[in-house]
Each structure stands twice: as structure tokens, then as C-alpha cells.
Amino acid sequence: MPEATTQMPRADARRNRDALVAAAAILFAQQGEATTFEDVARAAGVGKGTLYRHFPTRDHLVAALVQIRFDELTRRADELNDSDDPGSAVDAWLREFDQYPVRSRGLRSTVGIGLADRGSAIATACLPMKRRFGQLLERAQSAGALRTDIDVTELLTVVASLPETFRDPEGRSPFLDVVLRGLRA
Amino acid sequence: MPEATTQMPRADARRNRDALVAAAAILFAQQGEATTFEDVARAAGVGKGTLYRHFPTRDHLVAALVQIRFDELTRRADELNDSDDPGSAVDAWLREFDQYPVRSRGLRSTVGIGLADRGSAIATACLPMKRRFGQLLERAQSAGALRTDIDVTELLTVVASLPETFRDPEGRSPFLDVVLRGLRA
DNA sequence: ACCTGAACACCGTTCAAGT
DNA sequence: ACCTGAACACCGTTCAAGT
Numbered sequence A, B: 001m002p003e004a005t006t007q008m009p010r011a012d013a014r015r016n017r018d019a020l021v022a023a024a025a026i027l028f029a030q031q032g033e034a035t036t037f038e039d040v041a042r043a044a045g046v047g048k049g050t051l052y053r054h055f056p057t058r059d060h061l062v063a064a065l066v067q068i069r070f071d072e073l074t075r076r077a078d079e080l081n082d083s084d085d086p087g088s089a090v091d092a093w094l095r096e097f098d099q100y101p102v103r104s105r106g107l108r109s110t111v112g113i114g115l116a117d118r119g120s121a122i123a124t125a126c127l128p129m130k131r132r133f134g135q136l137l138e139r140a141q142s143a144g145a146l147r148t149d150i151d152v153t154e155l156l157t158v159v160a161s162l163p164e165t166f167r168d169p170e171g172r173s174p175f176l177d178v179v180l181r182g183l184r185a
Numbered sequence C, D: 001a002c003c004t005g006a007a008c009a010c011c012g013t014t015c016a017a018g019t
Helices: A009-035 A037-044 A048-054 A058-081 A086-101 A107-115 A120-141 A152-161 A176-184 B011-034 B037-044 B050-052 B056-080 B086-099 B106-114 B120-141 B150-160 B174-183
Strands: none
Touching: A009 A037, A009 A048, A009 A058, A009 A107, A037 A048, A048 A058, A058 A086, A058 A107, A058 A120, A086 A120, A086 A152, A086 A176, A107 A120, A107 A152, A120 A152, A152 A176, A152 B174, A176 B150, A176 B174, B011 B037, B011 B050, B011 B056, B011 B106, B037 B050, B056 B086, B056 B106, B056 B120, B086 B150, B086 B174, B106 B120, B106 B150, B120 B150, B150 B174
């Protein structure tokens, strides 16, 4: 009979982690960056220490929150890699990326800062997405559709830094168009 | 003999205010947004209450800090209003604006957020600058050099929101070029 | 191995007492 | 009119004691 692997977390640990992420998602959506660690722990019904055990820093918690959407965006980049118009594919993908944090006020700038911070929890969470979208971007650049003096990290950081004010009812930034036009070769 | 006018602050009040702004400038340059109100009061050699009396909110203090450079930029916009190439004048002015907060880490995003927040201390501090640069912008738009679907506040907010990472040694953002290109009609 | 909550530190904010 | 610093509240962070 094999021993339980060390990879397998205890059932209560798993439950607590899920409750914390769920609570954080709701609170961040409501209050944005004003959300305190204490709020999250209380809403999840666990002690503060438990929150710290699962997420040693605020960035770790935010990373867990955005992970799901980033995974979706990674898959989306893969789909678009089949496109025969990589320039438009980059546009389309960035429009989706621009919209991802609409429901979590303030997270946008946190992600914008974390993206470029090598080794940070957020940067780690973004790695697969950066790799896949990076391929798409390079294809568009090789095809001569986009300027070549901008790399993936810079581009994602700028789009993630677009202000949350001035959004239309669908959450789109009027400025994304300016950036996309400016990117064209 | 005329009475002292109520506009005239007491000498010690004036001295304290100056000391607070000077201390804040140094501390923000060193530590950015991590600077605490307590730090500022201590470095200026005054009590916490005095800081609160002069600057009821953090935004009021930041507004005082950036006021000097904003006044410079306002004058610069006036100079450029004589230009016969308003499109290039807008470019030149935005390049200078992009550089203003380089010495104060973190202030950039504070200003970016405050700019669009009607009635905020920062928005008020920006009013003259917005008016003068707005004239320049409108001239460039009327001349057909720039797209007309972006207004002053949006434009300044976006440039002020450009990430502080990815700056060249002179503090220029590689992304300002992208924005400027995207702005062209 | 994981959870809890008390305990400590730090800082924002207020305000009674001073000059 | 303005200044001071003590006092309070809130929250981030740690950790000894539990299961």
C-alpha cells in the first residue's frame, strides 16, 4: 500500500484555501485594494494565520485570484496562433486581456506592477500566458505587421497599466485603440 | 493703519509648511509611496497635527509637491502655443510631461489617478496646465495632425499612467513613442 | 501538518491642552 | 491662529499553543 504523497494537501487545508480565494474574489470586486487581509480571513471563516500560511504576501493572493483568467487567456492565445493574420490576432488578444480585470477594482495596477517584477508571485502566474502570447506577438512582428522594438513584458505591462477610469459600459478602454495603432509597423 | 489681512499666514505656519514640503520631496524621492505621514512630520521637525492642518489628505501633500513642475509645464505649453507645427508641439510637450515625476517614485500613479478625479487636490493643481496644454492639443486636432476622439484629461491620465519600469537612463518611456504614433490622425 | 487567536508593532487620525 | 503630542483605532505580521 503506497504512502500518501507529500504533494497531497490535507482536506481542511484545501478547503480553507478555496474559501480564502472565493472570499478574496468577492471582496476585491467590491472594495478593490482597500480589502484587508483581516477582511479576507474573516469572510472565509478562518484565522489570520491560516491566510498567511497559504498566501505569504498580498501578491500571492492576487496571483491566485487572476490565475484562472490568465489560464483562459493562455488557451485563447493558442487558438489565435492558428490565425493567418497575426497582426489582427494580437489586436484581438490584447482586447481580451484589457478586459480581464474589470471586475476587480485596483487589481489592474497590481498586476501591471507585478508583471515586470521577475520572481514575483504575479510574474510567475503570468509565465505561461507570456510564453504563448509572446509567440503570437513574434509572429506578427516577423510578418511585418507590428513594430519590433517592444517585447511581451513591456506590452502587457502597458496594457495592464491603462487607467480604469474612462471605460465604456462594456469596460473597454478608449486608449487601447491608440496603443494598437501605435504598435503597427 | 490697516489690520493684517486674514490671507496672510503666520510666519511660523509658513515656515512649517515649507519645511513639510521640502521634507516630503526628499522622502518621496527616496522611498516613494512607502513614505508615511509620520516620517514627513518627523523629518520636518513638526508634530503630526501640524502636517494634518496644512495637508488634510495625502493628495493635498502630493499636489503641493508636484505644483512647481506643473507650473513650469504650464509655461512651456504657452511657449509651444506659438509653434507653427502644433502636432510636433504636442509631442514635445508630452515628452516633457512624461519625465516630470521621474524623481518621485510612485507619485506618477497617484497623479495619474488624481488627474481625472474632479475636485481632488491633484485635479485642482492640474487645472491651469490642463487648460494651456488643452489649447495646444485642440490646435493640433483642428490642424488635422491628431485624432480628435481623445481629450486632454484622458491623454494626460494615460501618459501619467505609463509604467515606471522600462525607462531608459534618461528616464524616457519607450512606450511614449507608441502612444504618440497612435495619436496621429 | 495545519489551525487559531492573542500579542506586538506601526501608522493614520483626532483632539484636548498649550502658546 | 497655530502647534504639540498623547490617545485611540485599525491592520499587518508573528508565534506559542492547540488539534
